[in-house]
Amino acid sequence: MDSKGRIHFKIVYYGPTLSGKTTALRWLYTNVKGLKKGKLHELKGPDGRTMFFDYLPISTTENVIFDVFTVAGARRHRLVRQALLRDKDGTIAVDGIVFVVDSSRRRLRDNIECLKEIKEILGDKLGKEIPIVFMLNKQDVWDAMSKRELVRILDIEDFPVVETVAIRGKEVAKAFMICAREIILKKLYKF
Ligand SMILES: Nc1nc2c(ncn2[C@@H]2O[C@H](COP(=O)(O)OP(=O)(O)O)[C@@H](O)[C@H]2O)c(=O)[nH]1
Numbered sequence: 066m067d068s069k070g071r072i073h074f075k076i077v078y079y080g081p082t083l084s085g086k087t088t089a090l091r092w093l094y095t096n097v098k099g100l101k102k103g104k105l106h107e108l109k110g111p112d113g114r115t116m117f118f119d120y121l122p123i124s125t126t127e128n129v130i131f132d133v134f135t136v137a138g139a140r141r142h143r144l145v146r147q148a149l150l151r152d153k154d155g156t157i158a159v160d161g162i163v164f165v166v167d168s169s170r171r172r173l174r175d176n177i178e179c180l181k182e183i184k185e186i187l188g189d190k191l192g193k194e195i196p197i198v199f200m201l202n203k204q205d206v207w208d209a210m211s212k213r214e215l216v217r218i219l220d221i222e223d224f225p226v227v228e229t230v231a232i233r234g235k236e237v238a239k240a241f242m243i244c245a246r247e248i249i250l251k252k253l254y255k256f
Pocket residue numbers: 080081082083084085086087088089114115135138165202203204205206229230231232233
């Protein structure tokens with residue numbers, strides 16, 4: 066709760082570098098109508114990639130605000146990613162995850178490693194207390210893996226999975242909405 070009595074929920078877009086996290090957030094910022102949005106903060110390095118994280122507040126009602134972040138996916142930024150998810154004392158500092166998979170077959174190993182990393186950071190709370198939604202992004206690329214194959218290999222049968230093309234905004238809103246809804250159900254109604 067902030068000083069104006071509003072409840073904040075934190076959603077983090079997680080995934081390997083260049084999987085489309087910033088693109089998805091930018092798309093939400095420009096295209097989602099009916100939600101109030103703050104300013105999009107992009108922290109880019111000289112190479113144009115996310116340096117620390119991007120940040121965008123989105124409010125559904127006057128009283129509920131989703132603080133949406135994307136992580137910098139490069140391996141060397143693990144500590145930054147960890148700090149976005151857990152406070153210094155180890156307390157979990159995130160309410161929901163949108164995991165952005167790069168569906169290109171060449172990126173399979175990066176996806177597996179990144180998923181392993183977030184499982185290490187959040188432990189068994191992931192997918193239980195902290196909802197996770199999978200965006201199988203870049204479904205438009207020539208070597209995109211199918212949903213069926215990715216779900217099997219990443220072992221994510223139990224979670225919501227959405228096939229997306231972030232550059233065209235395809236299903237980007239859907240993935241966000243599923244995450245937001247699950248957070249509300251868990252946190253406000255204790256499902
Ligand atoms: N073909 C294709 N390219 C995408 C898609 N989503 C993002 N990209 C491109 O992938 C690159 C990395 O995207 P970015 O959002 O910066 O990745 P991030 O590192 O996860 O934040 C950019 O050139 C995007 O235009 C997609 O669905 N399909």
